[in-house]
Amino acid sequence: MKATIAQLQKQFEQALVAAFGEELAGTDPILVPASNPKFGDYQANVAMSLAKKLGMAPRAIAEKLIQHLEVSDCCEPPTVAGAGFINLTLKTDYLMGQLKQMQMGDRLGLPRTKAPQRVIVDFSSPNIAKEMHVGHLRSTIIGDSIARVLEFQGHDVLRLNHVGDWGTQFGMLITYLREAYPAALTQADALEIGDLVEFYKKAKQRFDEDEAFKEAARQTVVQLQAGDEATLQAWRLLCEQSRQSFQKIYDRLDICINERGESFYNPLLPGVVEDLDKLGLLVEDQGAKCVFLEGFTNKEGEPLPLIVQKSDGGYNYATTDLAAVRYRVQQDQVERAIYVTDAGQANHFAQVWQVAARAGWIPDSVKLEHVPFGVVQGEDGKKFKTRSGETVRLQDLLDEAIARARTDLEERLQKEERHETEDFINHVATVVGISAVKYADLSQNRTSNYIFSYDKMLALLGNTAPYMLYAYARVQGISRTGGVDLSQLTPDSPILLQEETELALAKDLLKFDEVLGEVEADLFPNRLCQYLFELSQKFNQFYDRCPVLKAEEPTRTSRLTLAALTAQTLKLGLSLLGISVLERM
Ligand code: ARG
Numbered sequence: 001m002k003a004t005i006a007q008l009q010k011q012f013e014q015a016l017v018a019a020f021g022e023e024l025a026g027t028d029p030i031l032v033p034a035s036n037p038k039f040g041d042y043q044a045n046v047a048m049s050l051a052k053k054l055g056m057a058p059r060a061i062a063e064k065l066i067q068h069l070e071v072s073d074c075c076e077p078p079t080v081a082g083a084g085f086i087n088l089t090l091k092t093d094y095l096m097g098q099l100k101q102m103q104m105g106d107r108l109g110l111p112r113t114k115a116p117q118r119v120i121v122d123f124s125s126p127n128i129a130k131e132m133h134v135g136h137l138r139s140t141i142i143g144d145s146i147a148r149v150l151e152f153q154g155h156d157v158l159r160l161n162h163v164g165d166w167g168t169q170f171g172m173l174i175t176y177l178r179e180a181y182p183a184a185l186t187q188a189d190a191l192e193i194g195d196l197v198e199f200y201k202k203a204k205q206r207f208d209e210d211e212a213f214k215e216a217a218r219q220t221v222v223q224l225q226a227g228d229e230a231t232l233q234a235w236r237l238l239c240e241q242s243r244q245s246f247q248k249i250y251d252r253l254d255i256c257i258n259e260r261g262e263s264f265y266n267p268l269l270p271g272v273v274e275d276l277d278k279l280g281l282l283v284e285d286q287g288a289k290c291v292f293l294e295g296f297t298n299k300e301g302e303p304l305p306l307i308v309q310k311s312d313g314g315y316n317y318a319t320t321d322l323a324a325v326r327y328r329v330q331q332d333q334v335e336r337a338i339y340v341t342d343a344g345q346a347n348h349f350a351q352v353w354q355v356a357a358r359a360g361w362i363p364d365s366v367k368l369e370h371v372p373f374g375v376v377q378g379e380d381g382k383k384f385k386t387r388s389g390e391t392v393r394l395q396d397l398l399d400e401a402i403a404r405a406r407t408d409l410e411e412r413l414q415k416e417e418r419h420e421t422e423d424f425i426n427h428v429a430t431v432v433g434i435s436a437v438k439y440a441d442l443s444q445n446r447t448s449n450y451i452f453s454y455d456k457m458l459a460l461l462g463n464t465a466p467y468m469l470y471a472y473a474r475v476q477g478i479s480r481t482g483g484v485d486l487s488q489l490t491p492d493s494p495i496l497l498q499e500e501t502e503l504a505l506a507k508d509l510l511k512f513d514e515v516l517g518e519v520e521a522d523l524f525p526n527r528l529c530q531y532l533f534e535l536s537q538k539f540n541q542f543y544d545r546c547p548v549l550k551a552e553e554p555t556r557t558s559r560l561t562l563a564a565l566t567a568q569t570l571k572l573g574l575s576l577l578g579i580s581v582l583e584r585m
Pocket of ligand 1: 122124125126127162163164321324339340341
């Protein structure tokens with residue numbers, strides 16, 4: 001009903017001018033959803049805010065305003081309540097018309113944006129030779145959902161994986177492998193990512209303990225940067241190993257992403273430093289090249305530097321992000337760039353973007369946004385770890401979720417004395433397990449820390465994936481029981497809104513576009529989850545009160561259509577969270 005609100009907004013603006021004169025042109029009518037459904041659907045609070053300016057009592061303002069308000073096409077006659085609230089109730093006819101539009105086309109009547117943008121979503125972005133951890137899982141799930149919503153709205157989205165595939169860690173790792181496991185550097189598939197992570201730990205240990213090793217590792221970095229073919233070949237192999245293991249996770253999660261790692265920007269780094277120098281922003285501090293930041297100070301209150309080239313000549317994470325932002329603006333022509341990382345990187349981005357802005361690399365038309373999220377915690381509130389205190393491997397985490405979903409399912413089948421094939425059980429357990437992991441993450445306000453609990457995410461009741469999947473499957477169950485092909489229901493037969501629960505469900509269905517608009521603007525997928533949860537609840541209330549298959553015509557078809565629209569909305573909404581539905585579960 002985003003369109004409805006926009007329309008009401010316009011009508012209010014006109015009425016304000018008609019009632020009180022030109023000087024009120026552009027006044028915000030302060031139109032919000034009604035605080036209580038018994039007052040109607042929307043309320044306008046503008047009368048209170050104008051009392052002083054107009055020197056009138058708010059109630060009198062409201063009374064005068066509604067005489068000029070022309071909303072009869074969609075609302076019952078407006079009423080004034082309390083201190084001067086204007087209450088609006090949508091007409092049932094109007095709602096029926098809107099529902100009809102939802103039935104047309106394959107997008108549930110949802111329009112594409114009129115202002116499509118070129119958007120980059122920078123997400124997932126694990127580091128080569130290190131295991132992808134739960135933080136990357138959050139970034140992957142949240143970033144994917146944001147990308148899906150923006151794509152659906154009609155934006156041109158470039159999904160980028162800013163993989164950490166360059167840097168001093170390769171010096172260490174390659175040096176270590178040369179002595180410990182040379183085959184890994186010449187032969188594809190010689191290593192599993194698990195081994196690579198082990199090797200990485202050992203290499204780090206050698207690096208910290210052994211001076212000669214340290215020197216050799218530095219030499220290797222120099223060789224790598226100088227483009228030495230054998231070293232590059234080793235680097236490429238290591239990246240390939242990691243890439244394959246990341247891809248396995250992406251496949252399981254149905255994530256589509258383009259790799260454009262840190263190494264991609266490597267050739268551009270000297271230019272970044274040179275240009276900062278030409279602009280007079282560069283300062284040499286103890287051999288390092290840096291830009292002093294505005295608004296970032298150390299304990300002594302002195303400005304902090306952002307180092308862009310270390311004293312040994314090497315570049316760092318920030319230099320790469322400077323090159324990346326410039327590339328994205330100039331080459332990708334991005335208008336909105338969204339970076340999905342843990343909240344701990346907020347300063348990093350603020351600093352890099354400040355320097356880029358001062359260098360004049362970010363036109364006003366470009367919006368850069370950090371989408372931060374909190375840390376993943378175990379049920380004890382501490383950092384999420386395995387029982388033995390190791391970081392949890394994502395493959396294991398997904399396996400575990402699926403295994404538990406399977407146990408739950410098998411118990412349920414036994415109780416219901418249902419016999420299902422092994423294929424069915426596998427499929428349902430996989431979808432439920434993966435969906436539960438995704439949904440649990442997305443349904444939280446992403447800025448808070450997130451407590452990982454298999455039991456909570458797999459619960460059949462509550463704001464969980466299984467609850468939503470179940471509501472969808474319930475509708476499919478109605479269609480099977482009644483032998484009705486829901487896709488054959490046409491907009492020709494009207495949806496009758498007689499019962500309160502029908503009306504409440506219909507109104508909720510029509511709020512989908514509003515919610516999508518919010519997610520598009522603020523990038524909080526939990527709003528979409530909340531919406532789908534409430535929609536499922538409204539549906540269940542409707543289904544408890546209103547017989548569907550047993551109702552007489554035309555009520556029967558009307559209710560079937562409402563149920564079908566609910567299922568379609570759930571399916572589409574869940575798909576925007578990266579979750580697929582089950583016809584039966
Ligand atoms: N690789 C980084 C990490 O693991 C995340 C990269 C995020 N994107 C970026 N453009 N800096 O923390």
